[in-house]
Amino acid sequence: MEFRIEKTDNNSAARLGNITTAHGSFATPVFMPVGTQATVKTLTPEDLYEIGVGIILSNAYHLFLRPGEELVHKAGGLHSFMNWQGSILTDSGGFQVFSLSKLRRINDEGVWFNSHIDGSKHFMTPEKVMEIESKLGADIIMCFDECAPYPCSFEEAERAVIRTSLWAKRCQEAHQNPNQALFGIVQGNVFPELRRRSAADLAALEFPGYAIGGLSVGEPKAEMYATLELTNELLPQNKPRYLMGVGSPEDLLEGVRRGVDMFDCVLPTRLARHGSAYTSRGRITVRNAGFAEDFSPLDPDCNCYVCKNYSRAYIRHLIKAEEILAHRLLSYHNVHFLIHLMGSIRNALKEGEFTRYYREFFDKYRF
RNA sequence: GGAGGGAUACCCAAGCGGCCAAAGGGGGCAGACUGUAAAUCUGUUGUCAACGACUUCGAAGGUUCGAAUCCUUCUCCCUCCA
Numbered sequence: 001m002e003f004r005i006e007k008t009d010n011n012s013a014a015r016l017g018n019i020t021t022a023h024g025s026f027a028t029p030v031f032m033p034v035g036t037q038a039t040v041k042t043l044t045p046e047d048l049y050e051i052g053v054g055i056i057l058s059n060a061y062h063l064f065l066r067p068g069e070e071l072v073h074k075a076g077g078l079h080s081f082m083n084w085q086g087s088i089l090t091d092s093g094g095f096q097v098f099s100l101s102k103l104r105r106i107n108d109e110g111v112w113f114n115s116h117i118d119g120s121k122h123f124m125t126p127e128k129v130m131e132i133e134s135k136l137g138a139d140i141i142m143c144f145d146e147c148a149p150y151p152c153s154f155e156e157a158e159r160a161v162i163r164t165s166l167w168a169k170r171c172q173e174a175h176q177n178p179n180q181a182l183f184g185i186v187q188g189n190v191f192p193e194l195r196r197r198s199a200a201d202l203a204a205l206e207f208p209g210y211a212i213g214g215l216s217v218g219e220p221k222a223e224m225y226a227t228l229e230l231t232n233e234l235l236p237q238n239k240p241r242y243l244m245g246v247g248s249p250e251d252l253l254e255g256v257r258r259g260v261d262m263f264d265c266v267l268p269t270r271l272a273r274h275g276s277a278y279t280s281r282g283r284i285t286v287r288n289a290g291f292a293e294d295f296s297p298l299d300p301d302c303n304c305y306v307c308k309n310y311s312r313a314y315i316r317h318l319i320k321a322e323e324i325l326a327h328r329l330l331s332y333h334n335v336h337f338l339i340h341l342m343g344s345i346r347n348a349l350k351e352g353e354f355t356r357y358y359r360e361f362f363d364k365y366r367f
Numbered sequence: 368g369g370a371g372g373g374a375u376a377c378c379c380a381a382g383c384g385g386c387c388a389a390a391g392g393g394g395g396c397a398g399a400c401u402g403u404a405a406a407u408c409u410g411u412u413g414u415c416a417a418c419g420a421c422u423u424c425g426a427a428g429g430u431u432c433g434a435a436u437c438c439u440u441c442u443c444c445c446u447c448c449a
Contacts, residue, residue, distance in 0.1 A: 032402095034402075034403065035403095036402095036403050037403085041403085041406090042406090057402070059402080059403080062403085062404095089402095091402050092402090094402075095402045095403090096402095096403095096404090098402090099402090099403080099404080100404070103404085115404095116404040117404080142402080145402095147402080185402090211402080213402070214402095215401090215402095216401045216402090217401085242402090243402090244401095244402040245401055245402040246401055246402085247401050248401065251401070263401095263402095264401095264402060265401050265402080266400090266401070266402085266403045266405090267400075267401050269403085270400065270401085270403065270405065270407085271400070272406095273405075273406050273407080274399085274400070274405080274406080274407070274408095275406095276400090285397085285398085287397095288396085288397075289395085289396070289397090319406095322406075324406070326406085327406055
């Protein structure tokens with residue numbers, strides 16, 4: 001993997017760059033749609049190419065449970081299995097340590113999970129996760145980490161940091177596949193002291209990229225931004241910085257401003273399935289009665305396939321009638337919205353107009 | 368013509384003397400969602416000048432301190448027998 005910084009913003013920590021993997025290159029800052037189970041829900045790879053997606057996310061833990069990494073390996077790896085020729089990043093299952101906390105027990109050696117599918121017991125270790133991620137064959141893979149909840153005590157967050165550092169070292173030692181770039185993940189919750197420690201631990205291991213984990217788990221926005229700012233300052237300048245699980249349009253702007261290069265989030269596709277759409281003026285709930293006779297496109301400023309062909313009224317009808325096309329159209333539009341947003345941000349960075357773009361965005365966008 | 372059964376809020380449907388403005392679904396309306404246990408979850412859904420008041424359980428009368436619940440008549444629906 002290669003990361004090149006092409007330009008840095010004069011008025012913020014934002015930077016314009018490019019990442020090249022075995023499956024092509026993409027410009028940064030980048031938004032990566034999430035396809036946990038080897039599919040960005042409701043969208044085909046062709047849709048994603050058309051939208052301009054360069055890299056997507058998938059999940060080692062979920063694919064390990066079903067269909068199993070061996071099967072994906074037999075299929076020729078994840079790219080071949082799901083017919084996606086762009087880049088792929090796999091998350092390790094560290095987030096499931098947080099989101100499935102009721103179904104797991106953790107110790108320094110690893111994590112016992114009770115499968116949410118059939119209840120079967122599995123022990124995940126950093127070594128095991130590296131083996132799974134290697135078999136899946138993504139271009140960028142994540143260390144197995146412990147994502148602590150919010151709120152949580154200093155001691156609890158500290159334990160997660162120590163464990164995450166320990167596991168990062170073990171992941172690095174177990175990591176064999178030369179075609180995959182292994183990223184470290186900084187934890188530390190909202191405690192500056194712990195973020196500093198975590199960032200220092202990981203930087204010492206010299207990963208090709210660094211993720212900021214454990215944010216957007218319920219903490220107030222101000223805390224998230226402050227933590228992000230602090231953490232980014234501590235990470236190596238010449239390596240990509242990936243803010244995990246973020247975000248909303250406003251968070252993408254705030255993240256870029258603070259020096260983030262990569263983002264991923266389930267929000268565009270989940271909101272789509274729940275009946276909401278992003279627009280240049282803010283998020284709208286198309287499901288609501290007010291749109292019943294609104295024959296305008298989801299976003300008048302959008303030129304995506306959906307906005308060119310379908311109205312809010314029609315999409316609302318599909319939602320109310322529980323037609324799956326609603327999910328598909330809204331997913332397509334929402335992913336397009338974020339991909340297009342990132343494109344505009346990069347363009348502004350290229351022109352040296354990021355600050356102006358930032359201001360104009362928030363002038364229009366209401367949330 | 369005779370014998371039964373039934374009519375409850377937008378719909379279906381419980382309730383069968385006070386704890387009933389009325390269970391539970393559905394539908395409607397709204398909210399939440401950030402490395403996906405999520406086509407999920409939550410709230411709300413008689414009216415109003417609304418921590419209180421008023422009008423509701425096919426219609427009209429009646430019994431009772433008190434009725435969706437008991438009695439009478441009527442209207443409409445369903446089943447069976449002629």
